[in-house]
Amino acid sequence: MKTELHIVIDRIKCDGHGLCAELLPELIRLDDWGYPIVAPGPVPEALLPLAQRAVQACPVLALAVTRTERQRKHSG
């Protein structure tokens, strides 16, 4: 069973601190107001340690990395 990693942000908790974009610039950048934009698609396994570090660094625990079964079709 193939699984995929995805970055999930709780948008209400997120206060635009921006540490996630500092620690994971490969996948996260900030918009004009300091809030994170996540690149679409799954997280490459090689970036998992950095992603976990970003999760721990978030001051309000808004960032999470979840593992789900591989999506067969695009969502949304």
Added chain:
Amino acid sequence: MTDTVLWYTTRGAGAVSLVLLSAVVVLGVLSTLRFQSASWPRFLTTGLHRNVALIAVVFLALHIVTAVVDPFTHLGWLPAVIPFSSYYRTLWLGLGTVAFDLLIAVVVTSLVRGYIGHTIWRTIHWLAYGSWPIAVIHGLGTGTDAFSAWLLALTVMCVVAVAISIAYRLWAGSPDPLASARGAFRSAAERREER
């Protein structure tokens, strides 16, 4: 001979702990202020805050252990965690224990932050603002009979640094960009009465 070494280690480790913990408080305030510059990213503030706190705990452990095993103080292990339970300098040492207990609560909850959730963690983290001043008073009170100049000077510098950072925080207000808008909307979206 050994007694003197232990005694100096206790005092030295205590002084180092005070400096490190003061730095931790300043870094914590800088963190809420969202301080950053071209060469100082946000994660450096939070990373240092965490790591310096953990180093401080090591020095604090050294400070407590050497104090307990020192035959001069006849302390035993209990006063390390139960405040005001020692015969030796009951009040001042007890304050140190209080500060230590609060700090342990802060550190442990921070290590398991992912499991207890943000709200509980944040509530207990505020205890840090109680722990630090009590630690300062403990340091001034349990100092040896004469206030040595260097320890006094060190304490003053730490207090000034923390005072400046807190004063700035209070003056600058909350940097959360949504705070006031959110509050305004909530009061407009509250239920007025219920049939």
Added chain:
Amino acid sequence: MSELRVLAGRDLMAGPESLADHVRRLGPLPPSGHGLVETLDRSGVVGRGGAAFPLGAKWRSVAAKSRGSAVVIVNGAEGEPQSRKDRLLMTTRPHLIFDGAFLATRAVHANQVVVLIGEEHEAARAAMARALGDRPEPEARIARIVSAPNRYVAGSSSAAVHLVNTGIGTPTTTPPHPHERGVGGTPTLVQNVESLAHVALIARHGDAWYRSAGRRGASGTLLITIAGAVAGPGVLEIEAGTTVAEAVALAGGTTEPTGAVLIGGYFGAWVDAADAWDLPLDAAALRARGLSLGCGVVGVLPKSSCGVCATARVMRFLATESSAQCGPCFFGLRALADACDRLAERGTNPDDIERLQRWSTEVRGRGACHHPDGAVMFLQSALKTFSAAFASHPAHWRRQPA
């Protein structure tokens, strides 16, 4: 067409239909069996709050998780400014709504009914409160009416649950969804009042009867609110699948040449008039065309009104209605509204057009609820439908007639 169903009965101007008249006209409610959910499945009826989710599937998912203490929220909040249908139903046919609500409680094993009515909708609240008092005691005992604040987002499902739980009508992060964990942590069915009215009739007459109305392959009837440059604006009950042109004709026809039609209210999209007339008013048919029926608002914009200015007004409203819980929505919608205002007042400029495109793509999907998504889709439909006007808008003060 013109066989009224939910609006059938005595004259709508005559006030709320009493329980006695309601029972005399329609007969008593059949003893609710199991089977109601399957009947709803076969009828193909979908929700009327905006999401158009099949009722059978929705009720089944709540029933599956319910352990006897589920909650039914009767959603009459009607936050869409131009919509009038929910208020009309509550003011004139409250017992249809309550029939549907209590059928729902039995189907999803709920022991509580909470009715949400806008705090400023006095007539609707009076009618529903009186009707609730007339219901049999076992029903009246488990139901209560709660005022919803007059905010656009307060009518969404998670906001409705949050309002009942905490008294504050702001949307929350989902998952968990209301049907999993809602009021008091129990599975909650949030259902629009019009949906419940249809259920009350389907329970009596069956799914084949429901499907006997409808045009161009669609089933059933639905309520729409026609607003703007028509002779008789207001609420109409139409067969699903009725075209915009047919509906506008029922509303007395247009009063002046039409420029564009807004389908689905502020959570919908602008369509150029020439393309709009043949659009069938049915949730599935519109979705197949990339549009949304929403809560059924059809707004007719005359050629004499400026599309850019109308869009700027709506964007300002949507920006102010952000609950300010998520940065991308609060700041993004405000920036979009500011850019629209600049275009409307000072004339077109390529930088603001570029900003509108860029921020629209960036804001979408980055809020906890779908408010920013709806606003962005509305704006993108405006950029497409009024592209010529946006590109050539002159500077003028905003004195355009509405």
